[in-house]
Amino acid sequence: MLLLMKKTVNSVKRTDGEKRMAVLKLELDYELATLYDAMMENDEEKKKECKRKLEKLRQELMRLQL
Numbered sequence: 032m033l034l035l036m037k038k039t040v041n042s043v044k045r046t047d048g049e050k051r052m053a054v055l056k057l058e059l060d061y062e063l064a065t066l067y068d069a070m071m072e073n074d075e076e077k078k079k080e081c082k083r084k085l086e087k088l089r090q091e092l093m094r095l096q097l
Contacts, residue, residue, distance in 0.1 A: 051095060052092065052095050052096075055088055055091060055092050055095070058088055059085065059089075062081055062084050062085050062088065063085070065077070066078060066081035066085065069081055
């Protein structure tokens with residue numbers, strides 16, 4: 032019974048992780064587009080903010096891939 036519960040929990044975690052990875056990839060795409068716009072507008076503050084967000088998203092993606 033305990034083994035079955037562990038398998039079920041791991042399966043749910045994996046599914047949640049896969050869903051979060053898909054969302055992260057969309058968020059990364061959006062932030063990259065925003066960074067591009069900031070670069071075209073030469074908006075230094077917006078570029079810094081985008082880079083900060085991208086780094087956080089990258090770190091989370093790396094944790095999920097482990």
